[in-house]
Every structure is written in C-alpha cells, then in structure tokens.
Amino acid sequence: MAEGEEDFSSLPFSERFAHKNWKVRKGGYEDAKQQFEKTPDESDPIFAEFLQDPGMWKGAVTDSNVAAQQDGLASYCAFLKYAGPAACVRTRGHTVGGIAEKGLPSTRPAAKASALEALLLCVELDKSGPVIDEIIPVLSHKVPKVVAAALTGLTAIYHNFGCKIVDPKVVLKALPKVFGHADKNVRAEAQNLTVELYRWLKEAMKPLFWGELKPVQQQDLEKLFEAVKQEPPPKQERLTITQQAEADAGSGSGPGAETGEGDGGEEEYAEDDDGEAEILDLADPVDVFPKIPNDFSEQLGSSKWKDRKEALDALYSALNVPKIKDGQFDEIVRGLAKCMKDANVAVVTLAANCVDLLAKGIRNGFIKYRATVMSPIMERLKEKKQTVADALGQALDAVFIATSLADCLEETLEFVKHKNPQVKQETVKFLIRCLRTTREVPSKPDIKSIAEAATKLLTDSSETNRAGGAEILGTLMKIMGERAMTPFFDGLDDIRKTKIKEYFETAEVKAKDRPKPIVGPPKTASAPAAKKAVGSKKPLGMKKPAAAAASPPVQELAPSPSKPATKSIPSKLGGLSKPGGLPTPGGALKKRLGGPGGVASPQRRVISPPSEEQPQQAPVSKFGLGRGLAGRPIARPSAPSEPAPAPVPAAPAVSGLAAMERAELEELRLEKERFVRLAEDLKYERTKLNSQVTELQNQNAQLIEDHTRDVLSIKAKETQLVRARSDAEAAEQNVQKQQREIERLKRELSRALRSGALNSPTSIPDQFSMAIPDPASIYQDQGSNGPMSRSGLHMGPRFESTRPRSYASASPSEEKENGLESPGLSRRKFSPTFGNAHPGLASPTRSSMFGSGSASGEEQSARSAEPAENWKRAAEVTSQLKARIEQMKARQGLTRPPAQR
Incomplete structure (x- = not known):
C-alpha cells in the first residue's frame, strides 16, 4: 500500500461494501471473494454476515463504478457457489433485477459474463420461477439496450436448463410485446429467444403467442425454424442442485460403482428429458362445452351421414384447443364410440380425430373414458383405407398417452389374437409403439403376458405379424435387459433369436429397468471422496448436501481386539464427507434401502472404527429401546479373542455390523415382496373390476339401444292406430249417411205406394x-x-x-x-x-x-x-x-x- 493511503481492510464488509470511495468498495469485493474460495463448507462463519444482511449485494452488483461492479459481480458469483442454496434464496430478491438491468448490459465482457453466471447459479441452486419473475419487468425498460440484454439472459437460461426446468409460459406471453419494439436489436434478440424456445417446444409453443405476430414476422421465424428442425433434440447442459443429488445417488457406491454399472447420472437424466415439453404445461384450460352445439346428440343420431359429419365437424372445432377443462364428456364419448361402427369412412375419421383431441386435451381425466372408446376403435382397425387406419392409430396413441401401458394392455392383448388379419396387424403396431414410448417399466405379470403373446405371433401365417412378434420381444428386451428375457426364449430356434436380437439392437425406448445394486460389506471411511458437480460448467465447491449438514453426530464403537486397525481405505458408503475424515451420515446403506441420502428409509448412524487410543464404550441408542429399525442397536460388541498376527483385509465382511445390516436388509426385502404381491393383487382386482364395468357399460348401452328401438316401434304403432281410428270414424260416418239416405228412400217409396193414383x-x-x-x-x-x-x-x-x-x-x-x-x-x-x-x-x-x-x-x-x-x-x-x-x-x-x- 502506498504511503499516505488509509488501510480499510480492518473494516467490516458491510462498511466496505457501502463505502463512498469506489476503490474501497472494489477492495472489499475482491477480499470477500478470496475468503469465500477458502471456506471448507457452507457453515463457515464468513457467510453469516452476508446472509443476515442480503441487501449488501444489491449495491455490489449495481455499483456505479464499472470496475468495482465487475469485482462485485465476481464476488457475488463466488458467494453463490460456496454458500449454497441458502445464499441464493436470501439474496436473489435484491440482486436479480439489478443484474438484469445493470449487469447484463455492461460494456465490460468480464462483468457481463459474471452477471450471466450469477443468473444461472440462481436457477441452479433453487428454482427458476423467482428469477424469471424478476427479469420479465425489465423487458418493459425504456432503454433498448437493457431490454436486449435481458432477452439475451433469458436465452442463455433456456439454453442451459431447457423448458422442463424453466417454465416458458410467462416468457411466451411476453414475446409479442418485444416483437413490436421499435429497436431492431431488441427484435433480433427476441427472434433468438423464440428460436431457442422452439428447439425445446417445437409447434407446442405457437398457440400462446403466434396469432399476435405480424405475417412478416411469422414468415421470418418459419425460415429460422426450418434450420432448427434439422438439429438433434436439445439436451440440458446444466443440472440443478436437486438433479445433481439425484445423479450422485444414481451413480451409486459399492461393487456396482467400481464397474460402472450404476453410473448413469447425467446421461440418464438427459435421456429422460428428451423430447418436446408438453403443450399442457403451457396453455390454460378451456371450457369447450359452450362451443358444442346443443343438438349435437340429435345430429349425431341422424340417418343422414351429412348431418352426422356436420355434428362431428362442430365438435372438432370446439375440441381443437391446447388444453381442455375437464367436465362431463360421457355422452360425447359414447357418441364417438358409436360412430366407430358408422358405414361412412368420413364420419369414422372425424370421430377418431375428435377422440385424439379430447384425450390430448384432458390427459389424465380421460382415464374414465378409455374403456368406452378403446375397444370400438380397435374393432374398426379392420378398415383397409390408409387414411382411416392412420386416424384410428393416432387416436389409440392419444388414449395410451393419457392412460398407461397397464391400463391398455389387457384389451390390446385380446385384439392381438383377433381373427381379422388387418385388426391383428394394426394392434401389433400399436403395442410396439406403446413399448417404445412408455416411461414405466412393465410389471412382471405384464411382461409375461406380452412375451407369451409375442411368442405366439412368431408362428403366425403372416410375415408381417411374425416380424411384429420379434420386434415386440426385442423392444421388451431393450427395456428389461437380456438376462430378464432369457426364460422366454427357451425353445426358439436360432433364426428367430437372431431376428429378435436385431430388433433389440435397433430399438429405442424411454423406460429401462435398472438392476438392483448388489449390497456389499461396509468399508472403512477414512478419507473423503471428492465429488464433482455433475453437469455444471464450474465446480460449486460445496462439501456436502444441505440435508447432511443437520445430521446427528457420529458415534464411535471400540474395535474388537481380534481386528487390528488397518490402513485407511477410501469410503464408498457416504456421499460428500465432512472435514476430519468421517463420512457423512446417510451413505451407501441408505441409498440401497431408500434412495438418495436415506430420505425414504429410517435414519441410522454410520459407525466407523475408532483409533486404538480411544477407550471401548458400549453403543448407546439415541432413541432408546423400542421397536423398529431406529430403536435397535446397530451392532453388538464382539467377544474378545486373540489378536491375529497379521491384518486380514476381508475381516469387515464378517463383522457383527455387516450381519445385522444383512438381516435388516433381508427383512426389508421380504416386506417389499409382500408389498409387491399386494400391489399385484390389487392391480388384478382393479383389472377385473374394470372389465366388469366395461361389460356392464356395454350391456347398458345395448339396453339403451333396445329401449330406444322399442320406443320408436311403439310410437309407429300408435301412429298407425290413430290413423286406423280416424279411418274407422270416417267409415262409420259414411255408413250412417248411407243409412239415412236409405231411410229417406224407403219413406219416399212408401209414399209412392200409398198413392192410389x-x-x-x-x-x-x-x-x-x-x-x-x-x-x-x-x-x-x-x-x-x-x-x-x-x-x-x-x-x-x-x-x-x-x-x-x-x-x-x-x-x-x-x-x-x-x-x-x-x-x-x-x-x-x-x-x-x-x-x-x-x-x-x-x-x-x-x-x-x-x-x-x-x-x-x-x-x-x-x-x-x-x-x-x-x-x-x-x-x-x-x-x-x-x-x-x-x-x-x-x-x-x-x-x-x-x-x-
């Protein structure tokens, strides 16, 4: 420090951050960053001052001096990285708006990069909603450069995290306003943001804003969209802290981790998130009943096919919305199911399109209507006209997406055995599409049913059906693995096995059965295993998850005299370890039993062997004596024995602790099997009840139809009776008239006879x-x-x-x-x-x-x-x-x- 300059390093950070001299502020930012980078974990005392007064960061990220602002943004990024999620939650309300308004438009590249990184860290450490809500008001700023910079920040957020993590609905609704901005740079950045959203959403994004754009803007965007359509599907480049924890848990520990069997984290997540975001997540539900004609049922029951087609056209126009508000669609669905038997193919095609729109519009609410329409649609698959078959297949796909494979499987397998070759062929294609798109692994009974039906198809007289059976087995093998499908291939010749293997290698599925990890003996944890943040561009520097910070202290147990201490082995039980070499509670055992971090399983302490200088003490349970896994002691002290002349590496495998763990694990496995059996029984009962309901619904529909026919017949008979009565009354009047005429003639004749002339x-x-x-x-x-x-x-x-x-x-x-x-x-x-x-x-x-x-x-x-x-x-x-x-x-x-x- 030069002579004559005052030393401000002894001042607290709150005073240095608010000092009137920009150099003092700049020095405070640099000093804070250096101290953040030296902290061991999030609980370091250095973070307490900044968490108690989060408003300090508002001045740092919006400093009037560009040099000081650059260091202030860099210091804030370091604070977010090393202080963890609590730092983001406490400070984002004070910083995000200022970063978008003054950090992103900065003329200094380093400051601009730090501002963008700070926004990405705020999304990564918690959730995206509050960040987007702070940026949206900046789009109305009067300075065009600020608006363009905010759009650039939004583009970067969606590019790194995708539309599954960051909700695009609010941004899509704001796009028409920025497209109408007078500045060309703002409009160019709006185009970039729209193209980035199109990479994730495709055509699903258009209903929310497309109609408000000018035709010229729509044409320009369509040209840009054509280039995006040729690109591969986008993948999330940065994971949130929750996804990182899931990836770490998915990577596993133990024997499987060493061979790479459990390492799936980022790749598996990216695979699960492939594809477009569903339009239901973007649009608001629409009540379609006011748009449906009041006489829809009467027109649908008309004897003229043009009337029926007009009714379905009106229904199609009403249902053609992104999201439909759930309601009572029972009568409409029954009418659509009846249209599947219509002799006019145009009516059948329109009815299938209406089922497609309705299933996509209400999604989960369509489950109660599945049994009504699925069988009639499959029965109509006998139609050989390709346009009709495509419409029916699309309707079946929509019904499957709205329900699940387990719900649709029973009826699908029944129609796989259909006597009509066309129906059988189209049903096999539908089953293959279901296996490719399902995200749920089929249960063992369902797998057996599918495999048996596919095996019968291998001997079908049609080459198409034989190939379809082989493709079903290959796709199912892709989901379950080769080992699980081996029992079903007994008795098949080599030619069929080769064909199935070919489909297995080329099949693309979204659901994969993960093998259960093999539980190995616990290992001594002495050195912390360093873990890298999965999916992040820069390491976060966090030493342990937030859930592990509040775990109870680790108890120690005196080692057995027969097992002398050996050299420390890197632990594979825990996740991120604490300072001092002790593993974080809730490690591999909890991951094996209940998921990441032991959240789903009872909490247990991980006991590590102490050093030889520590005295032996009996294990003390924190919860006292009681029933359950948490109330029992983890291990029992072993009887003293003669010390072994040499250390045996395999000794921990036969310890009392490992035996107790195995016993508890076996107990949990038995309990899980009981639950699985109970779930299967309940599923069977549900399937049986569903079939009964379907049968009763069919009987009810037949009775209604018979009743309607009888009523019409009675009305016709009544009409005939009325006409006959009218004819009888007319005849009776005529007879009376003739009788009166006869009487008159008789009187006239009698008078003539009485005349004596x-x-x-x-x-x-x-x-x-x-x-x-x-x-x-x-x-x-x-x-x-x-x-x-x-x-x-x-x-x-x-x-x-x-x-x-x-x-x-x-x-x-x-x-x-x-x-x-x-x-x-x-x-x-x-x-x-x-x-x-x-x-x-x-x-x-x-x-x-x-x-x-x-x-x-x-x-x-x-x-x-x-x-x-x-x-x-x-x-x-x-x-x-x-x-x-x-x-x-x-x-x-x-x-x-x-x-x-």
Missing part, C-alpha cells in the same frame, strides 16, 4: 199428367239408383230444371231398350213442350192436371173435338205405362211380377 183405372184422362211419370226419369231412377221425386212421378218443368240433364232425358238406345219405340211416344212428347198437344200432361199446377178452372174455353172445346183415336192411343199409353210401373216395382222387390201372381 197409379192403381185407379178411373178418370185416366183427368189424372193422366199426374199418374204418368216421365219415362226418362223412371229409367234414370232405375239405372242410377239416384233419388226419385216425392211421388215417384214426373213433376213437370219445375222439377226438371233442378235435376241434371241425364235425369231429364234418355238416349234413343235407352228408350228402345225400355220398349218406348212406339211412334206416338217419342221423346219430344214427354218434353216440357208436350203440353201444347196435351195440355193436361204439361201443366205444372194441380188445378191444370185435373182440367179445372185454369183452362180456357178454347182449350175445352178443342179437347172435346179430338177424334176417337186419340182416346185409344191414350189408353194404349196408359196400359204400357202401368206395365212399366209394375216391372219397376218387381225389380225393386216391392211386388211380385204378374207371372207369379
């Missing part, structure tokens, strides 16, 4: 016009059965004017038939003008008929002057008319004819 031979000339009916009218009355006049006789012109012409006259052929061909009885003599020659016959009045007062004197004198032949002719006419009347009566059954009298 026809039977009286006297006064013929005076009563001629009254007693002689019109021959034409008589003929018409007999021929047409129409109504007669009141007396049955011709009533003159007034009566003829109200009747049809056919009643008033007869044709010459009719007159000849009736015997009226006499020259003196032509038609004109019986016309209304007949009264000119015979006035008495044409008079319309009663007085004129009897030749009383209305006739003039000239007429009376003319009548007396007629010659005698007129009377003869009148007498002949009268006799003919009487005979004619008698014939008419005889025809009507009123009197017997003269021959029978």
